[in-house]
Amino acid sequence: MDAENNSVDLTATHALRNPLKEIIPPRQNPKKPLAAGETPEAVKNATALRLKESRKAAALLKADLQELERQQLEALRKIADTHGHKFDHVEKQYKRSSLYGKKRAPNLQNALIHAKAKELNKEEDPDMQDLDPEAEEAYIQALEEKRDLKQRGARANNKAATLDATTVMARVSEEFEGLSHRVGSAAFSILARTHVNDTIVPGWTCTEGTLDFFTEVLGMPIAEVARKYELYMCARAGAARRMTAAATQKECTRLIAAGLAKMVGRNEKVEMSYANYDRDIRGKFNIQIHKSWPLGVKFTTPSGIGKASDLRALHEGLVTGECCWKKMDPEEIAELKVKLSAMKPKERQERSDKGGVRAGTRKKRPRADENSDPATSEVAQPAAKRGKRKTKAQVAATLPLTYKSRETIEDTDDEEDSGDVGRGVVEPVNASGGATQSSAGSA
Template identity: 30%
Template sequence: MSSWAARNPTRAIIRPRTPPPRLTDAQKASRKIKRDQRLERTKHLHDAVAEYLDAQKTKIEALSRAHHVTPKHINDIIGSQTHYRTSRKSQLINALVHAKAKEMNAGARYSLAELRQMVASDPETKALTREEKERYIAALEEHREKKVISVRANNLAAARDVVATTDRIVKELDDLRVRTGVYGTLFVVRGHINDSIQSAMHGTDNSEDFWEDVYEHPMADFLRQYEQWACTQNQSKSFVSSHSLCTYASSVAVTGKKDIVMNYHNYETSVIETYGVRLVGWPNGVKFTSPSNIGTVGDIRKLRDALKARTCYWTVLSPAELKAHASELDTRRSAGEVVRKPRKKRSDAGVPRKRKDGSSAGRVNKENIRPSKRAKKNSTQLQEGPKSAEFVESSDEEEEGHE
């Protein structure tokens, strides 16, 4: 259970890409020819674009002289565009390419250009009905959504995802700082002690000085404390465990109390007999124990599905049912059955344990009893005497008065 995917067995997993098969000599030669041809086409394109830009520059200079404006003003009009774009809807061509990739990439792997060519030359894609088009688009949207909310298969893939995403966020924060002048601070830490994610922090402009100026600690100290806190939260599983669901249902929805903890070992006495509630609909074949001790993903899923579907739920016992349950427990106790499991005893129970100061924990040693702070203070004052003589008469004056 050392990876994020292993700790989230109910979530879909983004499978890592399988490496393509090794190329033969003929394939390598063919790819080299294609690469050389592509480079040649790219060179011709760049030369054509450079020629066009030279002609455009000449035309812009002529327009600036004719209209009495600067060339920069004309370039701003030509190249005006916004940085804010809304997300586009899924296009049919992309949905068809996605479906073709799932169909063709089972054995060999094809490039995006080859898949697009297959879709364009496929006669079936030109005679699709409206329902079929919507079905292809829905499949693509579902695939994209799964890629966003699914978990990485191993720690290495998760760490790479964190690095790539953090770099994008840092660039967006820095660009936003330049565009708007805002300040921002980013902390990224791992959520489990076994994760191999490298913690990172970033502050726009001089944001790092804030932590030292206000809290008198460097920003790295807060990053380290944040990581320690995150690794001790026991929140590594994104799905709600059945243990927490059971506890929440019993403490809030049924009894109205928030301080109840589920007790699987002494369920009949600590839960049913004490609070008068019972858990109904526990899945068949699943051992009645803490979910952390179930051990198999299939059984955990059964329990989670039963709790979500409310086929497994808590119910309040009537006074008659509670009385019948108590009578049954008494009968079982009379028969010699151990109804409540006793707590385990310490291996050194009954044996006096030594403290660091050498005294025994089972006996009170008056010599080793430390005085309280007040007693220490009083004894010190008695030994030193009062610090002010304003209210204390000297012994010589007392003796003269007596005389």
């Protein structure tokens, strides 16, 4: 574990931004112990100087070999012209090796490997024979974990990540090209960074005829699409990290509750319990989440985690699936039963106002005593009957009289014959709008 931690550089890498991901151990040469009187700084400086001289000597050797190869090609062309043969035939005859290759001379490394293989293959290991199903499952699980680490683990440094991305992109281009020739399909792929500190080389690959799609339909070349795609991914990653602490806590709580409900698979509401996690969750449903909890983050409710880095690590683990609910193994279930049998149930904390009257408590009406006098008891009195609702006319009859003027007054030449018309006489009306006889009208 220490070797894996030491292999991670201190710069911003994909591995450091994703602390939940396991790191693929890089290949490292064994370190030689320091001699007497040597210091790490002196050894480092001597190694750097020796590396510089070695690179300079390798460059000179490469230049001389290239010059020799050029001279050989010129000599072979002259020989081909002199003897009237093709250059390829002469070159093949010159570079052809013997059918019987020379055997390699034995060395100490080959001898040690041979001795170790002979020791291991001498007889069968009795511990590996007649394995029970649980042991077989454990070996298979270990192999699957190793393969999964190699396939999905994070690279230890930026150099390894860059080489991995370049190799995979070349393989994708080769596969796309071969598939296009075999079945006539069309495909394209865009490789972009997701963080500004990544050192991978962005790029794209496509089959024949695919470039016209970007210029004719999208109105821009594929290089411009790749540039905008990388800009979007980097900006999106920055926006995700700017999420507030309260929003992150709420989202983590929701993801944990959703995963719990999915694993239980029941209609009733299941609530997460951190105080009685072993008894209420693990003991009841035989599932657990604390095994995949981020390292260094306290196992508690997300609202109780105040550190921003811990919240971000927990949220990222829940989103990517690294931190998830899993079923317990039979061994874990047996250990939990023993633990629960020896553990006392945790009592709930009592209220501070226990035994007193709480604010807002509704007072109940006292019940009537069997020996009390019904005549003097208020409870024994019959409840008042609710009357019927009054009609509109009945309500209007109880209101005082009001007078409504006519909207228009007609002017005529024959005012005397018109009676009350045109004199502005008003008619009393009741609240319902109907006219009533006035004293003048009755006269």
